[in-house]
Amino acid sequence: MTEGAIRADLIIRNGLVVTMDRDRRVIEGGAVVVTGAEITAVGDQALGERYEAVTVIDAAGDIVMPGMVNTHCHAAMTVFRGLGDDIPDRLERYIFPLEAKAVTAELVYWGAMLAILEMIEAGVTTFADMYFFEEMVGKAARDLGMRAVVGETVIGFAAPDCATPEDAVARTLAMARDWGGDDLVQVGLAPHAPYSLAADTLRRVADVAREADLPVQIHLAETQKEWDDMQAAHGRSPVAYLASVGLLNDRLTAAHCLFADEDDMAQLRDSGAGVSHNPGSNAKAGKGVAPALRMRALGIPVGLGTDGAMSGNTLDIFSQMSLASKIHKLEQRDRRVATAADMVAMGTIDGAASLHMAASVGSLEAGKRADIAVVSTKSTHMRPLHDVYSALVYAAWAGDVRHTVINGRVVMRDRKIPGYSRDKIYREFDRIAGGIKGIAASL
Numbered sequence: 001m002t003e004g005a006i007r008a009d010l011i012i013r014n015g016l017v018v019t020m021d022r023d024r025r026v027i028e029g030g031a032v033v034v035t036g037a038e039i040t041a042v043g044d045q046a047l048g049e050r051y052e053a054v055t056v057i058d059a060a061g062d063i064v065m066p067g068m069v070n071t072h073c074h075a076a077m078t079v080f081r082g083l084g085d086d087i088p089d090r091l092e093r094y095i096f097p098l099e100a101k102a103v104t105a106e107l108v109y110w111g112a113m114l115a116i117l118e119m120i121e122a123g124v125t126t127f128a129d130m131y132f133f134e135e136m137v138g139k140a141a142r143d144l145g146m147r148a149v150v151g152e153t154v155i156g157f158a159a160p161d162c163a164t165p166e167d168a169v170a171r172t173l174a175m176a177r178d179w180g181g182d183d184l185v186q187v188g189l190a191p192h193a194p195y196s197l198a199a200d201t202l203r204r205v206a207d208v209a210r211e212a213d214l215p216v217q218i219h220l221a222e223t224q225k226e227w228d229d230m231q232a233a234h235g236r237s238p239v240a241y242l243a244s245v246g247l248l249n250d251r252l253t254a255a256h257c258l259f260a261d262e263d264d265m266a267q268l269r270d271s272g273a274g275v276s277h278n279p280g281s282n283a284k285a286g287k288g289v290a291p292a293l294r295m296r297a298l299g300i301p302v303g304l305g306t307d308g309a310m311s312g313n314t315l316d317i318f319s320q321m322s323l324a325s326k327i328h329k330l331e332q333r334d335r336r337v338a339t340a341a342d343m344v345a346m347g348t349i350d351g352a353a354s355l356h357m358a359a360s361v362g363s364l365e366a367g368k369r370a371d372i373a374v375v376s377t378k379s380t381h382m383r384p385l386h387d388v389y390s391a392l393v394y395a396a397w398a399g400d401v402r403h404t405v406i407n408g409r410v411v412m413r414d415r416k417i418p419g420y421s422r423d424k425i426y427r428e429f430d431r432i433a434g435g436i437k438g439i440a441a442s443l
């Protein structure tokens with residue numbers, strides 16, 4: 001140990017550090033110092049040299065950025081990836097019947113293991129999830145060292161693991177007790193959507209969320225049909241209806257929000273809710289373009305989400321940053337409207353804010369959790385590095401991520417997963433996914 005050096009557990013040195021802090025500092029040859037689960041210092045080379053650590057990562061030629069936040073996912077749906085991609089009205093006609101027949105606790109565990117592996121490989125360090133047997137998603141996150149917000153789907157018909165919505169609420173509360181205080185896994189409520197639950201159930205979820213102090217995620221204003229049906233049944237928009245049942249507040253993260261008018265957006269902003277923008281999933285389904293930039297301009301925290309792998313087919317945020325930028329530029333016929341720096345913000349700090357987690361993750365700052373992605377710039381398509389935000393949004397692929405750190409632990413180093421066998425995950429996943437085709441064919 002060098003005389004006078006300060007002890008730390010991990011130092012990432014010599015990188016191009018993209019902090020995403022309030023001043024959007026970018027530090028050349030910078031250092032990120034980690035002690036335990038926390039970032040203890042971020043600064044230039046001289047600062048880094050004041051510290052010594054057991055684990056030192058030399059990030060020369062690499063970009064060091066906050067781990068990305070996937071604000072909306074159904075991790076276990078990796079097992080269904082590539083099925084029924086282009087079927088119309090497929091949620092009701094295809095996905096729900098398929099899930100009723102196929103989804104088991106084992107499927108959810110190994111589906112989530114593959115999804116989490118894919119996200120770690122892509123530099124994602126937090127994801128919000130909504131599915132069935134959701135405790136298995138929490139277990140998978142724990143097993144691979146991933147940060148997650150897990151929500152058991154509350155839906156108005158018999159689900160694979162819960163006969164009634166009330167059962168799903170009870171299951172959520174049991175999970176919240178089991179996982180209470182966990183450093184990585186946070187339990188939340190996940191009412192499926194305003195159209196798939198009775199008003200009483202939505203009110204009940206709002207009450208439980210307040211009493212148990214839990215975050216809430218929901219699909220909201222996703223289709224024209226949802227808008228039309230809501231107008232016909234309740235005489236209001238999906239956002240206004242959600243407000244009327246007590247769910248529009250600062251616990252909420254609303255996924256999609258394609259059909260929101262100015263009044264809705266004002267209401268969203270005033271409520272303190274966050275929004276998950278899923279450009280890849282929405283574009284693939286031909287649903288439309290969410291007014292994400294308008295919401296962002298109003299001050300609503302808007303993060304990026306991939307949706308499940310059956311909807312968006314990929315779980316990486318690089319692709320969403322790129323798509324978001326291009327879709328909004330296309331829509332507005334204006335290349336100025338969605339800058340690369342704004343997209344990186346949506347993939348990191350704004351994503352954290354949309355999940356109400358910005359105090360602990362989303363940027364590289366002392367006092368925050370050490371969730372970090374180290375991205376190589378050595379591949380052919382990353383040369384030269386004239387503008388780091390441009391490189392991350394318009395050129396980088398998930399495979400450029402070299403190291404991923406979550407909660408101070410190096411969960412991927414030089415693309416290797418210490419302490420866990422990729423082959424084991426592939427073997428179990430392939431076995432389960434292999435049985436799906438027969439079930440799908442029988443629908």
Ligand SMILES: [Zn+2]
Pocket residue numbers: 072073074219255307308
């Ligand atoms: Zn979804």
